[in-house]
Amino acid sequence: MKNNIRINELCFSTLSSNNPNSLETYLSQGGYSTWKKIVNDFTDKQEIIDLVVKSGLRGRGGAGFSTGKKWSFINLESDEIKYLVCNADESEPGTCKDRDILRYNPHAVIEGMLIASYAIGANVSYCYLRGEFMGEVYKNFKQALNEAYSNNFVGNNILGSEINIELHDLIGAGAYIVGEETAMLESIEGKKGFPRYKPPFPAIKGLFNSPTIINNVETLASIPKIISNGPIWFNSIGTKDSPGFKCFSVSGHVNKPGNYEVPLGTPFKDLLELAGGVKNNKKIKAVIPGGSSVPVLPGNIIMNINMDYESIANAGSLLGSGAVIIMDENTNMVKVLHRIARFYYSESCGQCTPCREGTGWMYKIIDKLLSGKGSLKDIETLESLPNMIASSTICAFGDAAAMPVESFIKYYKNEFLNYIKNED
Amino acid sequence: MKDKDLYNIPSEACTKINEWLLKFPDGEKKPAIIYALHLIQKENKYIKSKHVDALANLLNLKKIDVYEVASFYSMFELEKVGKHTISVCTNVSCMLKGSDEILAYLERKLKIKVGTSSDEYFLKDERECLAACCGAPMMQVDHRYYENLTKEKVDKIIRDIENEK
């Protein structure tokens, strides 16, 4: 079965070469031909946006919003300064695909950024890399960017045209919340990463108060081939509502953890097989299918579903960033939730009270349960907290912190109860 | 004020900071704070208040603007730390693959408690996932990634650092 799966054809296509991040490799695979054609033909901006809408591409940063639709929120008529931002903050627990795209196919990110900038009328665009990427990832990206500048794919009078686009690398300094798009804008402006109220949405009032589009690394790296091969090529892969390829970071208890770029709609069990199956021939217990911010699914449920947005949503979770965390039969679910809750507690930016206080409460209660000092009442409180946090905060961090708690208790309540000493 | 309480940002760093500012609209100074703090930390290992003052001065900003950034982002150290920073990721995927044992092993091996420093090492329990989950368990040593860790691998990494001295 797995031999038929198409793998690594889009964002990871350069992995078939020994020198994946080099300009030669990218060019030999047709890289920058889309950009050259656009520059040469002076393609109508609306035409590009329409192609992306038609392709059905959905944002790969987590929310899965239509990329073409997002771009169309920009008023192309206005002569305001506009910005494009590539979100390379990759920090959703379990997710490690953007790091590999940036390391092994940086030119696809750059070409995607150029096309997106052109389509929305931005003359300046920024790639914001998380601070921890300062070593190899930054080096590879920066080298590719220098190559793109020296070949005049970027800069002034690009390839002899009148098009000017600056593309800059930026670096963060450690903060999960900065992955949230408006917090990222604050961070680029040189402030602490507090998310902004929406509306106004960034497409109306974003970076330095100007219209701004923020897209994920994988989203942008997908753009060049979508334009050159056409929307029909893209949406003939995957399902109707989830067209195209998606990178999944498969981690945890599997024999071959790794990033696998496969068609959306691939059965979970095939993806698991690609990743070598569960380690030590153990049974699968649970899977977090889209990063730690989404609900967990028991193994018996996920073994029967496909990896696309709608199938996972129907099963009660989310495809999120595509981080698939596999847990075997021996996994202690209370400990896993404890670890997740600790993360949200330490990363809440503290701006909104329900999130700041709620993440602390959730963590402390689970901690108390683990230490054997918990009571039934604590579990009841834990069950009621997610409701109080979700949807009551400026950004979606609150929901992200709440969703796993609800689902862990829903499916594994017994394990939580087992931590309560029998009260006489 | 005593002389040693003053800090002059080296001219080479000033040049780099000014170049960085070219990425942003004219007159915007704050966007250089994060970058400049990285430079200062690299030079001085951790950020003291005299560094914050000097940077605020250079960029013509209020001290609080710089301090706010220095204290918000977790990569900036405001207390004295060891020469090498070792951050062991203990988020979910790494935990499932034994990160806690690696961290405990490093504690014993380096004879320092998590979250503290010796002259040589600063050992960090990294609660943020470092985006290398498929190579779990993993750690960073001074921005370099080390993946698929075992105790033997950790021994070798530390040995290599010692040999570099």
Ligand SMILES: Cc1cc2nc3c(=O)[nH]c(=O)nc-3n(C[C@H](O)[C@H](O)[C@H](O)COP(=O)(O)O)c2cc1C
């Ligand atoms: C708490 C939080 C953290 C986020 N972290 C990331 C991240 O690390 N990388 C990312 O691309 N998007 C992240 N997002 C989503 C972004 O806000 C934004 O939706 C995304 O970058 C848009 O790109 P896309 O439409 O191409 O997916 C995060 C959102 C929230 C609420």
Ligand code: FES
């Ligand atoms: S969980 Fe450790 S790198 Fe992601």
